[in-house]
Amino acid sequence: MQRSEQITQVKVLLARLDSGTNVDAGGMRLNPTTSYTDTDIARMERETFFRNHPQVLGLSGDLPEPGTFITINDLDVRILATRDESGEFHAFVNACRHRGVAVEERGSGKAQRFTCPFHSWTYDSQGSLVGLPKEDHFGSIDKECFGLVELPSEEKYGFLFANPNPSGSLDIDALLGSELSEEMEAWDFGSLRRLGGDRYEIDCNWKLAMDTFGETYHFNSLHKNTLAAVFEGNVQCYDTYGQHHRMILCRKAIHEMRKLPEDQWDITIAGLPVYWLFPNTILLPNDLGMYLVRTYPDEGSPGRHTSVITFYMHSTGDRGENSAEATPGRRTQIQLAPTEALKEIAQGFAEIIRDEDYVASASQQRSAEGGALPNVVFGRNEPALHHYHNTYRSALGQDPLPLI
Ligand code: FES
Numbered sequence: 316m317q318r319s320e321q322i323t324q325v326k327v328l329l330a331r332l333d334s335g336t337n338v339d340a341g342g343m344r345l346n347p348t349t350s351y352t353d354t355d356i357a358r359m360e361r362e363t364f365f366r367n368h369p370q371v372l373g374l375s376g377d378l379p380e381p382g383t384f385i386t387i388n389d390l391d392v393r394i395l396a397t398r399d400e401s402g403e404f405h406a407f408v409n410a411c412r413h414r415g416v417a418v419e420e421r422g423s424g425k426a427q428r429f430t431c432p433f434h435s436w437t438y439d440s441q442g443s444l445v446g447l448p449k450e451d452h453f454g455s456i457d458k459e460c461f462g463l464v465e466l467p468s469e470e471k472y473g474f475l476f477a478n479p480n481p482s483g484s485l486d487i488d489a490l491l492g493s494e495l496s497e498e499m500e501a502w503d504f505g506s507l508r509r510l511g512g513d514r515y516e517i518d519c520n521w522k523l524a525m526d527t528f529g530e531t532y533h534f535n536s537l538h539k540n541t542l543a544a545v546f547e548g549n550v551q552c553y554d555t556y557g558q559h560h561r562m563i564l565c566r567k568a569i570h571e572m573r574k575l576p577e578d579q580w581d582i583t584i585a586g587l588p589v590y591w592l593f594p595n596t597i598l599l600p601n602d603l604g605m606y607l608v609r610t611y612p613d614e615g616s617p618g619r620h621t622s623v624i625t626f627y628m629h630s631t632g633d634r635g636e637n638s639a640e641a642t643p644g645r646r647t648q649i650q651l652a653p654t655e656a657l658k659e660i661a662q663g664f665a666e667i668i669r670d671e672d673y674v675a676s677a678s679q680q681r682s683a684e685g686g687a688l689p690n691v692v693f694g695r696n697e698p699a700l701h702h703y704h705n706t707y708r709s710a711l712g713q714d715p716l717p718l719i
Pocket residue numbers: 411412413414415416431432433434435436
């Protein structure tokens with residue numbers, strides 16, 4: 316986030332704290348619980364949001380050098396993403412052109428060649444078919460026509476984007492809009508390195524998982540023994556960017572900013588920005604780096620989903636941890652060994668998101684599936700929930716939820 320915007324947002328948070336006010340959505344909305352249970356809605360979402368819409372495959376740091384690859388298996392279309400020998404990012408359908416076996420099963424690694432385990436057709440990191448055994452027996456194959464199916468892909472603002480539909484569209488600037496694009500660029504996510512990740516398979520709809528990142532009203536209750544010690548629960552900033560949004564949660568450390576000149580104010584000390592990139596991606600930039608959360612619907616049931624969490628870190632020293640200009644309050648756990656840092660960060664994240672938030676989400680799902688609770692209510696202080704659901708509805712051609 317640009318410096319000027321950080322200062323603006325810290326001032327808004329301080330003013331709201333001092334006046335005891337909060338964001339106001341202007342009313343409440345009722346959301347039908349069928350949003351989380353209806354199989355027709357789930358089918359439309361999979362088709363519209365997950366098969367033919369740009370997806371965040373990760374950050375540039377997931378492919379840290381030429382010859383590295385990752386695979387993504389959480390979408391209907393399995394994807395192999397590579398950084399080729401010249402450093403260019405590609406995304407392919409991870410399916411051999413002979414008879415469809417995945418050419419790479421590992422989650423990540425380094426490889427110049429991808430050899431299908433079934434009959435050993437072999438592809439390079441640009442997806443070209445470079446060899447097959449017994450070509451004289453198999454038949455004459457025009458190798459130019461049997462490379463891996465390439466997907467529309469783009470590496471921009473430190474993100475790896477691809478559309479799982481080979482003939483689908485991908486225009487990242489149009490997708491994000493100019494204001495959010497500039498803010499994403501200012502974060503310099505491309506300089507982060509991947510520390511590691513985690514996965515939670517939870518009995519709740521993927522949108523209920525998104526919902527839990529959409530309000531702070533629950534902090535003093537659900538998180539009374541965890542986040543409530545660190546965050547002011549009833550104050551936040553909220554802005555929308557087309558289909559996307561940005562919340563800024565308020566850390567109690569914001570009061571440190573009052574003692575510092577404005578040019579030392581840091582939004583990751585004063586608060587926690589929470590971005591939502593439509594449809595399923597949450598970004599949590601923080602003083603250590605950035606945590607990425609993506610939620611994917613279960614193929615069989617609207618009542619299940621998988622959350623995929625990835626932790627990215629600044630390189631030690633990137634942000635002045637060891638310099639005299641380090642901002643008071645900045646954490647330094649990144650100086651732990653990577654395995655220790657990952658263990659600590661992943662455990663801390665799971666204790667809150669998996670063991671508190673998603674327990675509530677699964678309980679919400681159970682009530683929705685019972686069929687006796689027709690709707691739930693989004694409050695004036697939960698504007699992100701209003702925006703999530705009206706954006707989903709609009710993208711599926713449904714009427715918006717009206718204010719009440
Ligand atoms: S399916 Fe890949 S080589 Fe036969």
